[in-house]
Every structure is written in structure tokens, then in C-alpha cells.
Amino acid sequence: MSDNSDRQLDDLFRASRTMPPDTARAEFGFETRLMARILEEREQSGWLAAWAWKLCPVFACVVVALTVWVLGTTADTVSDLRDAVVGASTDEVALAQYFNEPNL
Amino acid sequence: MDSAATTDETLIRSTLSGDDSAFAELARRHKPKIFKMAARFARNDHELDDLCQEIFIRAWKNLAGFRGDAPFEHWLSRCAVRGCYDFLRKHRRSRTQDVPLESQHHELCSDQKTDGGHAREVLAFAMAKISAEEQLVITLLEIEEKAVREIAGLTGWSESNVKVRAFRARQSLKRALEKKR
Numbered sequence: 001m002s003d004n005s006d007r008q009l010d011d012l013f014r015a016s017r018t019m020p021p022d023t024a025r026a027e028f029g030f031e032t033r034l035m036a037r038i039l040e041e042r043e044q045s046g047w048l049a050a051w052a053w054k055l056c057p058v059f060a061c062v063v064v065a066l067t068v069w070v071l072g073t074t075a076d077t078v079s080d081l082r083d084a085v086v087g088a089s090t091d092e093v094a095l096a097q098y099f100n101e102p103n104l
Numbered sequence: 105m106d107s108a109a110t111t112d113e114t115l116i117r118s119t120l121s122g123d124d125s126a127f128a129e130l131a132r133r134h135k136p137k138i139f140k141m142a143a144r145f146a147r148n149d150h151e152l153d154d155l156c157q158e159i160f161i162r163a164w165k166n167l168a169g170f171r172g173d174a175p176f177e178h179w180l181s182r183c184a185v186r187g188c189y190d191f192l193r194k195h196r197r198s199r200t201q202d203v204p205l206e207s208q209h210h211e212l213c214s215d216q217k218t219d220g221g222h223a224r225e226v227l228a229f230a231m232a233k234i235s236a237e238e239q240l241v242i243t244l245l246e247i248e249e250k251a252v253r254e255i256a257g258l259t260g261w262s263e264s265n266v267k268v269r270a271f272r273a274r275q276s277l278k279r280a281l282e283k284k285r
Contacts, residue, residue: 005278012230013246015223021143023136026152030135031128033153034160038124041161 112176119167127167131160134177138184144243145188151195159187185240185258192236230280238273245270 110129118126138156146152163183170179231239240259244250245266252270256263 005282006274008281009274009277012223012227016227016247017249019224021140023139023143023152026143026149026156027135027139030139030153030156031131034131034157035124035128037157037161038127038164041165 113172116167116170116176119164127164130176134180135160137177138180141181141184141248142188144247145192145239155187155191158191159184162187182258185244189236189240189259192239196236226281227277230277233280234273234276238269238276241266241269242273242277 112130112133115126115130119130135156138159139152142155142159143152146155159180163180166183170176231243234242241255244255244258245252250258252263252266255261255266259266261269
């Protein structure tokens, strides 16, 4: 049965090969349709690029505003952090001095 | 421009410079081969036209990537194979009852209805039952008579992958044909 199926399949393939598809009807005027489609694609991509250019200043302002905000908050954070470290070290020094006093 | 003397590379350079007529000439030169391959997968003239347009649009968009290592025809064939594969995957679910273009055409020619025409209808029915990958490989291997190495080059799959898919496709087709009886 397997040999029979293989033979049948090979016959089917042979028949497909010997009768090539007729594409003359579909090929007629193909270049015209293709170029119309390409023009459409080009116009669409042109539209996107034009909008991207128009939005550039907006994006630039957003970036600048974000940078200013981040720098502002970072400065406060650094100042707080510095005070915390200095404060901590001052307390630690005082504590060390306390334990080092000869009276303890 | 003298078409006979203008090579594909010249037309490609012109296209990249913005000359649309150069690309139209490229399409005119190479469309017979692309249509012949695409007709194995399309179900009617409308689908065939859509599929071929997709293939050439893909080629147009990626034309700057053509390095000239191999003839333009080979590069375009790769675009065509990938386009056909995407088409098969996209239309897989609706294909089970439909019959491809080549079989429809021969059905219309009633005075030419031969065993060959009937055989192609049967094959089209069985092909609709297998996966897109298997259908692509078996069509390129058995109907287009391409070598395994060539199919691997066109699809980007390894040769062993192509062989495994071809084997599975044959098994699936045989099962489908046995059920049809």
C-alpha cells in the first residue's frame, strides 16, 4: 500500500510539472498596478517622516524639561545624602569618644 | 534607455536614485518566473496578483540591501519564496476547501480536461491539509524540481530541516490521499 501511495503521489507531481500554470491573464498590466502601489507606499512613508520632523521640537522640549527636573531632584537628594553621611559620622565620632573615655 | 543593453545592476542603481521606470523594467523582466512560482500557491488571479505585488514591493523596499554577490534573479527568487511562505501562513486556515489557480484554469478548459488536470485537483486538495512549511518545501522540491541545497538557500533553513520537512510532507500527503478514497 505504501508503494502504491508513493507511486500515486509521484504521478500527481509529474502531472503538475508537465502542465505549467497559465499566468498571462494575471501578468497583463502588472507593472502599472505595481507602480501605483509603490507610489502609495512612498506617500505613506513620506507622511510619517513629515510628522516625525514636525514633532521633533516637542520631543526636544520634553527632553530638556525632564533633564532639568532630574537634575533638580538629584541635587536635593545629594544634599540630603551628604547631610545624612556627615551627621552619621559625627554621631559615630561622638559615640567612639564616649566609649574611649577613661572613666568607663 | 536601450533595454537590451541595460543590465539589472544598472536598473537597480537607477531605481535607488529614484527612477521608478527602472524598477518597472526590472519587474517586467523578472515577472514571468515570479508569477510561475507564485501560481503554485495562489487560488485565483486576484490572489496571484496580490501575492506577486507583495513580492515585488518587498524587493523594492529591500533593494538597497542587494550586494551583487549573486545575480539579481537569485536574490529576487529568495524574496519570492519568503513572500509565498508568508502568504501560505496567512491563508492557511481558509485553504482546506479551495483549489489553487492552476487547477481552476484547467477546469475551465473543458476540452482539455485530462488525467493531468484531475491529478492536479487531487494534489491541490491534499496540499491544503499540510502545514505551510511542508507545502512550501514539497512544492519547491517536487514540482519546481529544485535541489535541497537550493531550497535551503532560498528559505534560509538548513538542508537537514528541508529534508525532514519534505519527508513529513510526503507522509502527510499520502495520508490525505488515502482518506480521500
